[in-house]
Amino acid sequence: MDDAARFRADLTHAFGRGYDGVLGLAVSGGPDSMAMLALAVEALDGRVSVATVDHGLRPEAAEEAALVAGACAEFDVSHVTLTPGAAIAGASLQARARAVRYELLGRWAAAGGVGAVATAHHADDQAETFLMRAGRGSGLAGLAGVRARTTIAGIVVVRPLLDWRRAELRALARRRELRFIDDPANADDRYERTRVRQLLDAHEWLGPANLARSASYLAEADGDLRAVVDWLWAARAMTDGDDVRVDATDLPREIRRRLVRRAVTVVRAVIGLTEPVFSEASNVEALLDGLERGRRVTHAGVLASVREGRWRLRPAPPRRQ
Template identity: 40%
Template sequence: MTLDKAAGAFALLAPYESLLLAVSGGPDSVALMLLCAQWPERASHEIAVATVDHGLRADARAEAEQVGEWARSLGFAHHLLSWEGEKPQTRIQERARAARYALLADCATSLGSGAIVTAHHADDQAETILFRLTRGSGVSGLAGMAPRSNAHGAPLLRPLLAFPKAELVEICENAGQRYFCDPSNANDAYARARLRKLMPLLAQQGLDRTALLRLGERAARAEAALASCAAAAHERALTETAPALAGFDAGALTELPLDILQRLLAREIARLAPQAQLRLDRLERAADRLSRALREKAPLRLTIADLLIESDGNNVTLRPAPPRRSA
């Protein structure tokens, strides 16, 4: 049953001739490697394994090297990637995750891999949705992790989102395959570890993994509907486009619901400033200010993500903001 389920899940990987598996050595990623080794389409794909040593634990290097031995025993080339340099003292998990994806993307590029594959599973998905719920996330955040996304320009695939963690552990144990357990997963210094310990209590109140995944599925459907409406509104309102410019008819934007206007702005900001780290609260404030200015037919000039948004009552434009004057 598990192999049949995996074959269906791995349809996500089939279009990519070359794949890079991110394998940390935990049971989830080791199970991913085992399932790929048994994948009926394995022979028609070039599959390599990469392990990141973040340099944060004394045992990390030896564990990464052991993963290399396991990978090679299954016929996979292995690449050990190191996070070099001085490590940050704050937001360590967030920054380690960013460094990990950057290293994986660089490795995928150097190998010519079409996509990076991670072992995020159903428990990870439920935990992510709960974490975002506690942070007051919007609809797109509550949708959780998408099966297909992007990491530093490389396609990022998550074929195991329907697999509970217990099922992945069972795959390893049935194969007699060892794996490692990261002690940071139980460290109360990290918010996700604290949430993980709350899960049994929340489950008693009905907010279990199934309920969280159901919330994520509903949020994903709502997000898809909103995105479709925003795309149609974008097409109707767009009057001018260039690599460093977007122009819209103010009248076509005036009656848009705030959430649609917000997504329309987000789409153009992503195009004009792809490297910008756009926070939801700042986007919400910008969309609200623009919406009020349009309704009142008042001029507006604001900056967000190093872009200048201007409205004169007839047209709305987005373009790179001019350099700030030095003091």
């Protein structure tokens, strides 16, 4: 199987079907995303549209965007550079930059008739993510790592390169004589990912491909559990505006953990609560422990109580000044 056919098969696997629309590509100018650009152009007969996000955090980013634009001109595909309307600042800069990046890509895709956006995450990225999250004590959803297909900021995001190694993508870019730029942050050991990457490079016996494969198995198991939770939510949950009630009797803790996260998410969505940040990866152990003891617990702006195994979650009353 040649490279383009392999990429096409991986894309089909990520979507779960053949894809016949225009595929958006998030291309940064690094070797991985430049290799993805070449593969997608060939595999999809040019049915691609490309975006580069300049977060405004590094002066070199404009040069990198220009490099991608030049490559797209040679491939005869459209390219746009996306920039945020306001400077990205504050704590958790990388997390904020990621959120802005996907928001920009989502708006671009929706405006341009792009059905999905592909990113160049690969097997080594997956292995690094697995180790980083394992080091933090993440549960199943976290250890499942980067998903082959997900939805972020309202747009379908696919990762067709999760079975490709970093080295083979770089080699492909060199064979195609593609210009690319190595992000200097990749060598900056102030970042956790860089330190984990150095660990894997120094200890090949850790097997990045096998770690990535383990993450994919966990993602499959996580998907099955999500389906079970969907079924239980339909059967056992009742919602009345911002008042949610869930029958959680006789359920395993992992299922209850996921149900209570969903209940909190539903209440917060109804009242438009965005602070404090809450996601499907948020720690809810104290909340679950409190409910199991029959206590009233406030978590992420939501008041939870329990009676005869049935939870009730609703907006927490405002704090007294």
